[in-house]
Amino acid sequence: MKKDNFKNEYFKKVIEKIAESIYHENILTSFIENLDEVIGERFENAEQLTKKVGNKIIESIDNTEAITKEIEEMTIKSENEKDKISILNKNIIEKLSTIGDNLNDVKNDVNESINMVSDALSNFDEVIGITKNINKIARKTNMLSINASIEAAKAKEHGRGFAVVAEEIQKLSTETNESAKKINEKINILSYEIKNVLEKINYISELFNIIAEVTESSLEILEKNESFLDELIDSLHSNSVLLENNLGNLSMSKEEMLELINTISTLNSVIKNVLNMQKKIKDIKI
Structure with a gap:
């Protein structure tokens, strides 16, 4: 009896162990089936994203290095050309100053001409007023000569001489009137x-004013041009030095980024191998 109980207890424990093993196998199988999706695919996506971002960063670093070299070359070229530009700048300033003086003289002449023409117009207005008065006098003289002719005709022989004078006055009045009209x-x-x-x-005066303003503005700009060039060259030099100081850090960052990409790629390969091994474990039968 005790022997049968012992066997039953033994078989019970064996069955429990088998059931536990099957349960663990099912859990492991389920884990392996989901492991590829949970870890493998996500890590592969992370690897691709890292490569994409890393390559962009490396490209930006390369572009920055190229720009730094261009700025260095531009700085050297600007320093070499500065003296030539400075001499040219001074020559232009001298010529513009001369033009400005000439323009002021011309402006004065133009203003004087405007005043003279305006005075001439005023004089013409006065002359027109005088001619109107002459026309009035001529008309009145003509009327007087007509009246004198009538009176001379009434006087007959005694008014003959007066008639001749009246006729001459009438002719003079007519000629005066015609001359005044002309x-x-x-x-x-x-x-x-x-x-x-x-x-x-x-x-023309307005044009000269515009030209004078443009000339004056150009002079102001050119006078500031040399100091602007100095500031520009100093700025280029400072930026060039700053970029040079950071090039070493950029190169290190580039190497670190390449190392990171390689590390992630290697790690992805390891994970793939682990996943393949896990799939093989799934095929093992207990």
């Missing part, structure tokens, strides 16, 4: 032409 016409034409000239002179 003068008035000429003055109107001249006045119109002078007004056109005045408009053109004013337009």
Whole structure:
């Protein structure tokens, strides 16, 4: 009886061990089936992303090194060209100063011409007023001569001499009136032409003002040009030194990034091998 109980207890423990082993096998199998998705695929995606980002960083480092060299070359070239630019700058300033003085003289002449033309127009207005008065006097004289002729005709023989004088006065009045009309016409034409000239002179004056302003602005810019060049060269030199000091760090970063990419790639290969081994473990039967 005791022997049978012992056997039953033994078989019970064996069955429990087998059940436990099967349970562990099922858990391990489930873990292995999900391990490739959980670790393998994600790590492979991480490897690809790391390579992509790393290559971009390496490309940026290479571009930075190239830009640094270009800045160094530009700085050296700027320093060499500075003296030439400075001499050219001074020559341009001298010429612009001369042009500015000449423009001021021309502006004064133009303003004087405007004043003279304006005075001429005013004088023409006065002359037109005088010719109008002459026309009035001529008309009145003509009326007087007509009246004198009538009175001379009434006096017959006694008024013959007076009639001759009245006729001459009438002729003079007519000629004066015609001359006044011609003068008035000429003055109107001249006045119109002078007004056109005045408009053109004013337009020229505006152009000279614009040219003078541009010249003055150019002078101010050129006078600041040399100091600007100094500041530009100093800035280029400072940036060049700063970039040179950081090139070593960039090179180290580039090497570290390459090492990181290789490490992740190696680690991914190891994980793939581990996953393959786990799949083989799955095939082992207990």
